[in-house]
Amino acid sequence: MSFYEDLAAALDAEGIESRVNDETLFVPISSGVEIQFDVTNELLPAANIYIAAAPESCDGGTGPDADEEEFEAVLVSAVFSVDAAVDAVLDHMATDAIVDLVDELVTDPDGRFGDLQFTAVEGEPITVRSPAAENSELDIVIDIVDGEPTATVTLTTFDPDLETLLDDQLDGTDGPVDDETVAELIGCFLAEGLILPEQTMGLGTYTDFGRLLTVMPFIAEHVADWEEELTSTADDYDVLFGDSRDGDAEDDDDDIEDFDLDGDDEDGPAPQR
Incomplete structure (x- = not known):
């Protein structure tokens, strides 16, 4: 199995959705923010992690279904195992939940x-x-x-x-x-x-x-x-x-x-x- 397949299965076990498109794995963590994984070495494995925020659409909405090209991705870290990738997703989801709560x-x-x-x-x-x-x-x-x-x-x-x-x-x-x-x-x-x-x-x-x-x-x-x-x-x-x-x-x-x-x-x- 590929890194993406292993990661998708591990995320699914945590109840977290993901999808693969154009050799990138996307994980939505809120209505307007996604994590993107870009594999740089399949055998090691190694993957870069990007945080991408969706801009507002014409109707004022945002969402993970917007075109990936519309996202502005920022490199935040790299991981070298599926477990580390899952932990990174959980950490980012926790941080996003805290930010939303404080704002509310x-x-x-x-x-x-x-x-x-x-x-x-x-x-x-x-x-x-x-x-x-x-x-x-x-x-x-x-x-x-x-x-x-x-x-x-x-x-x-x-x-x-x-x-x-x-x-x-x-x-x-x-x-x-x-x-x-x-x-x-x-x-x-x-x-x-x-x-x-x-x-x-x-x-x-x-x-x-x-x-x-x-x-x-x-x-x-x-x-x-x-x-x-x-x-x-x-x-x-x-x-x-x-x-x-x-x-x-x-x-x-x-x-x-x-x-x-x-x-x-x-x-x-x-x-x-």
Whole structure:
């Protein structure tokens, strides 16, 4: 059997369609993107892999059935076995699914996510985040787990006093403040008992991104209720472990002034860097 025949059989076993035309094997991975395999050595074997995006047709549509000459192919890698070729297809399909999900979450083209407004967060793994309710954030972390794109959704609720405390500390600070400094301030607030620990709630792990998009409107509708319950959980924490915030309010003001972003010990200890 030829490399293409072996590869087509292996892809078929994974439930992935392919076709051969003009000595090139094509694998559609989305409505407008294909992977192309071009064998360079049949005996070794060796094949170049190209990613090809279909331009819009006259009716505005795209698809794998468009003429192959209409595709702009870009060389991305080479493989030297059928197994490596299958892995490459799976990786590209996973990447394409992740890109589509992030785009759907950030743009919300159908307006299904209510007041949630997601933005992409720099770093790895891929994360999109939205403010939620009054004092919460909704994070969707997207990664490839065991070769399968996976999204994990978490709601995190913060102490209602946190934003005010941060504003007081950062007021008058020149230039942007990095995440490390903010984290150090939060650590100081926690150590002094000015705020309660954040509360988290898992909202599922999804390999079926269609299912995730189906439940997102429900999540958007209920985040305020969940935040209220999580805040109640924090109040229960007070009952069990004591709330050091019950003291005189003036003491809290003194504690706030103890934190010095400039590292000037005359005003109290600065967060450790």
